[in-house]
Amino acid sequence: MKWMKIFGGKWSFLTFSILADIHGRVFKDLFKEGPEPVLFTVKNGFSSFYYTEEGLEKFRQGLADLIREDSLLPSAMYDESLKTAEKIQRLVKKEKCESEDLRELIGLLYEFVPSYVFLKQCLEKLDDKKRYLELCEDSRKKTEMLWYDFEEFIIKFSKRNDLIKYCSMDELEIFLEKNELPNELEKRKKSLMIQDINKKIIRTGGEVDKFEKNLYSKLRFLRGNIAYPGKIKGKARIVLDPSVVDKFDKGNILITQMTRPDFLPLMKKASAIVTDAGGQLCHAAIVAREMKKCCIIDTNIATKFFSDGDIVRINGNKVRKIEAY
């Protein structure tokens, strides 16, 4: 199977296991076609979420078909995403986080994600994208920060027991009821999980490296999507967490999983931006267009393929390593 990275960042195993359940199980019921199976990896505190190429294709096609059938669907979804997002934002503001709150929050997330992902993925296969572009962009601008609030809530809840972050969703349910955690959670700090319609598989340890290696072993250069075009040569800097970067020179090429608002200072200094995941509406693409900086998105594995200090050339939608560090 050919896996494509859809998004990545500093998300916990728990958050991604909820997302995997929604993507892998629920979407098929709601939208006729889901992207299943889905996969995510967690390694050194960073995580990546993958669809298969066929899965993504049929999912996007299915959503576009639904819109062709009913042209008012996106605006209904837009209303719903804002309505549910508001409920979540109200809940995460609470100082205390009891088990009940977490349960309710997860329930709300299941209500929110379908409309959010719908607006994120529905445009690609449509002929009249422009008609809905503004709507989709607006929804993302208004709801994107919610993910950080949710993650913060989970971290706050994890103060009871640090390993909660590494639970899958069903294990969390057992924890809330009986206060028991499975033994192997310690190993999940480096793990991957595959979710299909009614089964999930969790692998730990070396499997993750093997999976990542398979993704790029035979490639000579990377191909991505152009968010803003340019022809640039520069030193690659791989930044996974912007808060711990000590030196970032002007003119370096910023390579990351996905940019977020806290990447802005680095994006200003960088001469070009290359990301693993994202689409026309992702943060990197929007900002790069505004800053008029060369930006290649959706390369899938840039952060793994290059290493810090490589000299890299960007030409068209290709990113090539010309001199190893």
Added chain:
Amino acid sequence: MKHIDWVPYIERRNSLLYVSIFQEAYGPILKKLVGWGFTKQMCLFDGESYQFFQSKKELDEGIKFFSNLNKKKVDYTLAKAELYDKFETKLLEEKNFLDVDWFFDRQKEIFSLLTVIPWMFLDSGKYVNKFMKFRKKSRTDFQNKLLPELCKKISYKSGYTSEDITFFRVNELKEKVRKSELIKRKRACLIYFIDGKRSVSTNPDLIKWAKTLRKIDDKLKGQVACKGKARGKVCIINTANELSKYNGEEILVSVNTTPAMTQVMKKCKAIVTDEGGLTCHAAILSRELNIPCVIGTKNATKLLKDGDIVEVDAEKGEIKRT
């Protein structure tokens, strides 16, 4: 569907889920309990309220059936209704949601015994007193408290919002209805149960056709619940949320008054309702407060607008615009 002789029946503001429970109660459950049930039912949702339709022929047939019921059968039904009346209180208190199917099955029987059957007896004019006590008890707890809670539980981790669940038919809860279909239903839909076939249609042509069936009579005439005469401005209030627009000294017009509106009813000059019989909430209250009251006008809320000056003649049961 179009060849059936539909007549407008009642109008409600609740939910599709609730309507589908009602249709079960009118149909197969009623048949199981007394030996006769409606086989042709239709309900139009126009984005705001649910308009029920029944077949004229079948409605007459039902009234005839209920007026010919033998004494033994009536007593048996009455005993069962009394049992279920107690059972309902217990069900509401315990909130036993563990088995959703079981819960809904009981609720269908409760609806059938305590709402539909008294109604049928009222229409046929027999045994009214025996069954009316069940009708007087409000069933709003189920609709306002229990159903939302239940929907929240069903929607948990399913990807549907709890509002989505209220647009399922009760028999669809186990299946999956597409989100896009639910969104279409939220705009307008036709819920029907004809000859054993349960379905929800969002076909625009059918909905357009059903809308024409709600014929609106220009004459406003109803039953007198409390005699008197009054003249004043119209204020239409249908839900508790609209209570704030009432300024006092106006004529209250409503589809069906509820206990939440009591505060306003005390202050108004006259009361006009679309629905209801002599034992409905508006009728009882108006007699107590001695306020002129006309009930069962069928379409007062549609013909009158906020601010119209009207004359309510609760001697003849007429409302005139002046």
